[in-house]
Amino acid sequence: MSASHSAQGKEAPYYYVPADSVHPVRASFSLLLTLLGAALWINSYEAGFWLFIVGIIGLFVVLYGWFGDAIRESESGMNSVRVDYSYRWSMAWFIFSEVMFFSAFFGALWYAREVTTPWLSDLDHQTLLWPNFTGAWPNFGPAGVVSEFKTVGPFWLPTINTALLLTSGLTLTISHHALRAGNRGKTIFWLLATVVLGFTFVACQAYEYYHAYTELNLRFDSGAYGSLFYMLTGFHGFHVILGATFLTVILIRLLKGHFSANHHFGFEGAAWYWHFVDVVWLGLYLFVYWF
Structure with a gap:
């Protein structure tokens, strides 16, 4: 498609509808194999692991x-303004669903720490349920059923990771402004810096987990604190990996000449997601490591 047709396609008052696709069916079948394999794997069936991997x-x-199909449709000018709006709303609702996801875990942390722990430590429950249970957070459970462990404080790895993510948000913003200004070289440089900072965060968190397991005896089964610590930080780390992967794909597309100053929703969508990951980490840094 010529450049003139591409420009007209972006502004045309139509809504592009893709042809019939086998991708949803294949994705559903792959997810079925993944979940079936995981179920068999955790129940000690040897075939489960291989089904999961496949x-x-x-x-x-x-x-x-x-x-790849979506990228080709975009780069060939098939997506009108209406399609662009659809992508933006879809990404916004997806991030909202992620907000609700993390809100559930933050809510569980608050409820365990501020409601159930003090409630179980009052005199009546100590007498009827667990004698000598203390309302301190974290605790080792009634009668010391949880192995003794140490908590992870804010210094120094969590603070270093906070600096890494906040800096990555700044470099990504600089890259975005450079793209809007049409400066592709500057855009690529600062986006590359963002990707490096993101994967450095992942490496630091992996080391933190190693330290917590081997030196602090903090494990997933270390009571409510251990479970919530690894659920919150683990899912956040998974989202950082996803976000850094998104940005890596965007970086490759930039190197191939994709995007323009006025047509770059792929970049913006990945940037929205990355800034969301930054905000979630700030909540984790405050409520998991400090308070």
């Missing part, structure tokens, strides 16, 4: 093809 690989292959 499902995960199949899902990545499907997503590669599916997103």
Whole structure:
């Protein structure tokens, strides 16, 4: 499609509808294999592990093809302004669903620390349920059923990780402004810096987990504190990996000449997600490591 047709396509008052696709069916089948394999794996069936691996690989292959089709449609000018609005609203609702996801875990942390722990330590419950249970947070459970552990404080790795993520948000914003100004070289440089900072965060968190397990004896089964610590920080780390992967794909697309100053929702969508990850980490830094 010529450049003139591409420009007209972006502004045309129509809504592009893709042709019938096999991607949803293949994705569903891959997810079925993944979940079936996981269920068999945790129940000690040897075939479960291999089904899980095949499902995960199949899902990545499907997503590669599916997103590739979407990129080709965008770069060939098939997406009108209405399609662009649709993408933006879809990304906004997706991030809202992620907000609700993390809100549930933050709510669980607050409820365990501020409601159930003091409630179980009052005199009546100590007499009827667990004698000598203390209302301190964290605790080792009634009668010391949880192995003794140490908590993870804010210094120094969590603080270093906070600096890494906040800096990455700044470099990503600089990259975005450079793209809007049409400066592709500056855009690529600062986006590359963002990707490096993101994966450095992941490496630091992996080391933190190693330290917590081997030196602090803090494990997933270390009572409510251990479970919530790893659920919150683990899911956040998973989202950082996803976000850094999104940005890596955007970086590759920039190197291939994709995006323009006025047409770059792929970049913006990944940037929205990354800033959301930054905000979630600030909540974790305050309520998990400090308070």
